[in-house]
Amino acid sequence: MKIINKHLWKNIFSWMLPIGLIIIWYLVTSFGGTKLRFPTPQAVVVRGIGMLKTGELQSYILVSTQRALLGFLLGGVIGFLLGLITGLSVKANILLNTTIQMFRNIPVLAIIPLAIAWFGVGERLKIYLVAFGTFFPIYANTFHGIQSVDKDLLEMGKVYGLSKGSIFRRIIFPSALSSVLVGVRLSLGIMWLVLIAAETVATDAGIGYMAMTARGLFQMDKVVLSIVLYAILGKISDVIAVGLESTFLRWRK
Template sequence: MNRWSRVYASSLPLFIPLLILVMWQLTTSTGMISDRTLPTLVDVFQAGVRLTLDGTLLEAITVSTMRAGTGLLIGGGIGFVFGLLNGVLGIADKLTDSTLQMLRNIPHLAMIPLVIVWFGIGETAKIFLVALGVMFPIYLNTLHGIRSVDPGLIEMGRVYGLSRWQLYRKVILPGAMPSILVGLRFALGIMWLTLIVSETIAADQGIGYMAMNAREFFQLDVVVFAIIIYALLGKLSDTMAKWLERRWLRWHPHFAKTAPPPKA
């Protein structure tokens, strides 16, 4: 691949976002869309600069990211453990899978009033909701990934004398990893969605609180800027998940094709 081909491939994903930004600025600056409906892109940018300079943005991002990350670690860890146990132990699957499936079908955002009663509007409530939201995608994809491992590979590992631990580490987990990482990417989207809702309903810090506080004073530029920040954080999370895919799935045919050739 030559230089211009690489530039074209790397810039192509930016085409639609840039087109949206241009159309946004044109329609708002010319009055086609009222500034009481949507502020101009320049106004939103100026609001972002103002919030950055006074430290409000950094504080809000730090608080929201800590909430999201903590909930992901707790809920994702629980989902992964249950998926692993239910994938390899029949007794664990019979004991817990039906219960987990019933819980999965309860909309976790509908539990917000109950969670506020339990935990108030502090950090625990938001972390609990995020953990509950991300647990099930990781659980289901871990369970599916383990059950989808080729039995022939497992038998081959036994023939080569691998212990049970080595079999899990070298055969079962690598075979399930593509599905687990798909679950992670799905969970990351739910993580930010849950955090947005929880922060806009009951919070005194974070990006959602910043947006709702701005709404009270009809500062639409700040509200839109907060939405953009959520979108950028979601994109950053997905990019990190893709990086993990490329790093951990180098053996996979799809990622082997897209990986750069080794240097001589």
């Protein structure tokens, strides 16, 4: 019972700041909204309900979510596999790691003109940009997790006669999993940040498109609604990442 109450209070305190910001938003816009040219929370909610009734909002969310997940899966799988290879193989580490670390410091916005020239302005561009952004956190954390495995455990596995496959399954992968999941959590956050930039490039659907068209028509309530949607989707992604950590790392407790 005490554990449940402690968990409940923890959740309540975690939402106090967001609720406080909404209250401040309401007070500021209610007394100075005209001068600030910023919509009230009520206006944003009304806009959202109206778009839900027409089905427009669901369509935008679905398109953006599909782009984000496809890009995350593409970048995440490649990043995880390369992280494994460079972490386990000294030769692959020497050959690949330095180059990948150099590419890691390239901003996503810097490669947009080149990506447009290569892939055009269709759906592939958005997916590849998200993949580029999500690749590096998963790669770096997978590589770091494998490199950080306790060498004494590896020696113990060899002493007990474990095969290389068994050593990987029973020692290396469980030891590195915590770091890998940190990379997944970071990538899920970066996924939405990159998608925002990607959806500003010649698109006709998605939350980014909604924000761009609303900005052109000076519909500030719609612009703020798109920001709120990105924040909510980012929070949902973080909750999923925490759930994965709780599930797969339960043994740590």
